[in-house]
Amino acid sequence: MSELVSMRTDGDVAVITIDNPPVNAMKYEVRVGLLDLVSRATGDTAISAIAIACAGRTFVAGADITEFGKPPRQPTGVAVIEAMEASPKPIIAAMHGTPLGGGLELALGCHFRVAAPGTRLGLPEIKLGIIPGAGGTQRLPRLVGMDKGMTMILSGEPIPAREALDAGLIDEIVEGDLVAGAIAFARRVVAEKRPLVLARNREDKLAAARGDLAAFDAAAANYTKRARGQNAPVAAVEALRAAITLPVADALKRERELFLELVAGDQSKAQRHIFFAEREAAKVPDIAGVKAHDVKRAAVIGAGTMGGGIAMCFANAGIPVTVVDTGAEALARGLDVVTRNYRNTAARGGLAADEMEARLGRIAGTTDLAAVADADIVIEAVFEDMGVKQEVFGRLDRIVKPGAVIASNTSYLDIDAIARSTARPQAVVGMHFFSPANVMRLLEVVRGAATSPETLATAIAVGRRLGKVPAVVGVSHGFVGNRMLRLRSVEAERLLLEGALPQDVDGALTGFGFPMGPFAMSDLAGLDVGWRMRKAQGLTAPIADQLCERGRYGQKTARGFYLYEPGTRTPKSDPEVEQLIVDTAAQRGIARGALGKDEIVERLLFPMINEGARVLREGIARRPGDIDVIWVYGYGFPVHRGGPMHYADSVGLAHIRDRLAAFAHKTGDDRHHPSLLLEELAAAGKGFASLGT
Numbered sequence: 001m002s003e004l005v006s007m008r009t010d011g012d013v014a015v016i017t018i019d020n021p022p023v024n025a026m027k028y029e030v031r032v033g034l035l036d037l038v039s040r041a042t043g044d045t046a047i048s049a050i051a052i053a054c055a056g057r058t059f060v061a062g063a064d065i066t067e068f069g070k071p072p073r074q075p076t077g078v079a080v081i082e083a084m085e086a087s088p089k090p091i092i093a094a095m096h097g098t099p100l101g102g103g104l105e106l107a108l109g110c111h112f113r114v115a116a117p118g119t120r121l122g123l124p125e126i127k128l129g130i131i132p133g134a135g136g137t138q139r140l141p142r143l144v145g146m147d148k149g150m151t152m153i154l155s156g157e158p159i160p161a162r163e164a165l166d167a168g169l170i171d172e173i174v175e176g177d178l179v180a181g182a183i184a185f186a187r188r189v190v191a192e193k194r195p196l197v198l199a200r201n202r203e204d205k206l207a208a209a210r211g212d213l214a215a216f217d218a219a220a221a222n223y224t225k226r227a228r229g230q231n232a233p234v235a236a237v238e239a240l241r242a243a244i245t246l247p248v249a250d251a252l253k254r255e256r257e258l259f260l261e262l263v264a265g266d267q268s269k270a271q272r273h274i275f276f277a278e279r280e281a282a283k284v285p286d287i288a289g290v291k292a293h294d295v296k297r298a299a300v301i302g303a304g305t306m307g308g309g310i311a312m313c314f315a316n317a318g319i320p321v322t323v324v325d326t327g328a329e330a331l332a333r334g335l336d337v338v339t340r341n342y343r344n345t346a347a348r349g350g351l352a353a354d355e356m357e358a359r360l361g362r363i364a365g366t367t368d369l370a371a372v373a374d375a376d377i378v379i380e381a382v383f384e385d386m387g388v389k390q391e392v393f394g395r396l397d398r399i400v401k402p403g404a405v406i407a408s409n410t411s412y413l414d415i416d417a418i419a420r421s422t423a424r425p426q427a428v429v430g431m432h433f434f435s436p437a438n439v440m441r442l443l444e445v446v447r448g449a450a451t452s453p454e455t456l457a458t459a460i461a462v463g464r465r466l467g468k469v470p471a472v473v474g475v476s477h478g479f480v481g482n483r484m485l486r487l488r489s490v491e492a493e494r495l496l497l498e499g500a501l502p503q504d505v506d507g508a509l510t511g512f513g514f515p516m517g518p519f520a521m522s523d524l525a526g527l528d529v530g531w532r533m534r535k536a537q538g539l540t541a542p543i544a545d546q547l548c549e550r551g552r553y554g555q556k557t558a559r560g561f562y563l564y565e566p567g568t569r570t571p572k573s574d575p576e577v578e579q580l581i582v583d584t585a586a587q588r589g590i591a592r593g594a595l596g597k598d599e600i601v602e603r604l605l606f607p608m609i610n611e612g613a614r615v616l617r618e619g620i621a622r623r624p625g626d627i628d629v630i631w632v633y634g635y636g637f638p639v640h641r642g643g644p645m646h647y648a649d650s651v652g653l654a655h656i657r658d659r660l661a662a663f664a665h666k667t668g669d670d671r672h673h674p675s676l677l678l679e680e681l682a683a684a685g686k687g688f689a690s691l692g693t
């Protein structure tokens with residue numbers, strides 16, 4: 001018997017309720033309780049039907065992820081589901097909130113499923129580097145068909161109740177009291193003697209896929225070609241293919257084998273690390289319990305690319321936002337880009353027309369700064385220059401109402417210096433969005449020396465409301481992400497002089513799992529952006545600077561490190577660039593030689609990991625996991641490697657220390673010298689994980 005699962009009866013209907021806050025994860029005690037009560041209700045002659053529901057904010061949101069990697073305890077979720085499927089009495093799942101993973105699989109083991117409006121149902125296991133392991137790959141496509149089943153399992157994205165009803169995943173949407181609705185549904189099933197057809201025995205929805213394996217393989221290839229070295233998508237496709245090629249019992253067995261292999265693998269360990277690190281990154285112990293200000297209105301200063309994207313975030317979250325720009329033309333241009341972005345999304349079917357109009361309706365434009373006086377939060381996104389930002393903050397200080405948060409979207413500059421240009425530095429914080437701001441999930445929240453706990457708590461809460469992953473960092477040039485990126489960029493240029501070509505360096509990183517390499521990324525962002533920044537800081541990049549002097553700014557000029565055919569974004573190598581690299585190396589007396597993929601990866605990642613260790617030691621980042629979350633959500637670090645610090649532990653810090661020492665000897669670059677923290681941990685045979693997540 002378990003405290004976490006209870007049963008009551010409503011006439012001849014047994015109602016089993018799971019109550020395991022915060023998300024009713026199906027941990028061992030829940031499984032024990034469920035199996036016990038389902039058996040009891042099944043054996044009770046006074047009971048004609050069973051409803052399974054959950055207390056709290058959601059139906060079971062999956063297996064308990066904290067149990068993974070530990071010795072499995074019986075009964076498993078599979079055993080509980082098999083017991084339910086053996087029941088001669090109808091079992092109805094009554095779902096609300098987010099029935100996900102093992103929670104939805106539990107419901108798929110029931111005879112019927114009803115849900116409250118607003119329920120979002122999914123199998124997100126792929127995001128944890130695994131596949132559904134309790135029958136989801138077999139039962140879901142049998143209810144919704146292979147196309148939808150494949151989309152849900154390979155994307156890991158949940159679907160809303162209405163869509164689930166239309167697809168046959170649920171049998172009814174219950175308005176009002178969910179459990180009462182489930183009991184009424186159960187009574188109808190009994191009264192109408194409806195046949196108890198298990199999802200696992202449904203074959204009708206798979207007939208089409210069975211008849212066209214080629215179509216299945218083609219659809220599956222669309223997913224696996226984007227796997228970038230991840231094992232789970234490939235395994236998910238194998239399990240789904242088994243659904244249309246093997247008897248269900250064999251296919252279920254194969255699914256379980258694949259699941260157990262993946263859950264024990266390094267990729268899932270890395271992705272589970274990111275799952276929990278993402279939730280930790282926004283936790284700041286010394287402001288625990290501090291109440292965030294309520295934000296009803298927002299304002300964005302600057303209608304450029306970042307300003308427009310940030311405004312879309314607020315509009316998407318239902319928060320009215322005023323965009324201010326000094327020039328009417330710049331303002332109009334910025335708002336046009338926003339409108340075009342929404343229209344493109346709507347045209348691709350990613351947004352309903354009425355929702356698009358609603359979001360556009362929440363965005364107002366003005367050239368009058370006074371219009372932001374009653375905003376609860378103001379985000380400055382003007383030109384990346386200290387003087388310009390201090391001037392803007394000085395003016396905002398005289399306009400914005402007391403108690404409002406004034407944030408800067410600077411990606412490098414000193415938040416304390418910006419705050420000192422106001423009389424209320426406690427209200428100033430950094431909110432560093434990543435481009436495109438309406439797409440990228442990371443938000444570096446920069447805590448200044450004077451930032452008050454309320455201001456920080458508000459910035460974090462707003463970040464979450466905008467659907468971002470907030471990570472709190474301290475003040476340092478480039479904060480955490482860009483500070484580490486600088487090391488990688490310097491090394492990438494150095495590798496060109498030593499013998500690599502842009503496509504070698506980019507290929508090594510995409511082979512490692514990044515979506516794009518440093519040179520293709522620079523061409524996308526525009527080489528002139530970095531050039532301006534370097535000039536302002538008195539820094540150089542031997543090749544990039546010369547490309548800019550030749551007007552090669554990347555995609556926007558169809559020439560950068562690569563060539564781009566008109567209308568394409570496909571990088572093509574350019575002999576002119578290769579000659580420039582060879583000539584520059586010769587001028588600097590650098591002998592060029594062969595560089596292997598592994599050496600290139602080490603040269604790019606180890607110096608930035610070393611800088612990450614410095615960032616930790618200085619307290620600019622609180623936890624190694626924060627750095628991992630920043631790199632996974634802001635810089636495309638492959639999630640199945642867990643971010644740079646988790647990856648470093650998988651390689652071994654002693655190896656990294658030794659390689660860095662060799663790099664330092666070769667390059668003479670002080671930044672290559674193993675940092676103190678790295679030295680200490682390596683000497684102690686420890687990893688970054690020993691510092692706590």
Ligand code: T1G
Pocket residue numbers: 022023025061062063064065066077098100101102103105124125128130131132133134136276279280
């Ligand atoms: N196991 C353990 N802890 C969990 C958990 C889970 N499945 N889900 C959430 N938590 C913790 C989380 O760490 C946090 O803790 C707190 O609950 C609130 O979460 C066999 C094997 C449900 C949409 O992948 O997506 O089933 O930080 O902050 O924003 O096939 O949590 O407070 O200490 O995220 O409202 C599949 C994972 C598992 C869903 C709620 N299920 N969870 O979001 O709250 S694999 C998932 C979520 C599986 C089977 C396989 C979200 C949420 P703390 P939160 P939220």
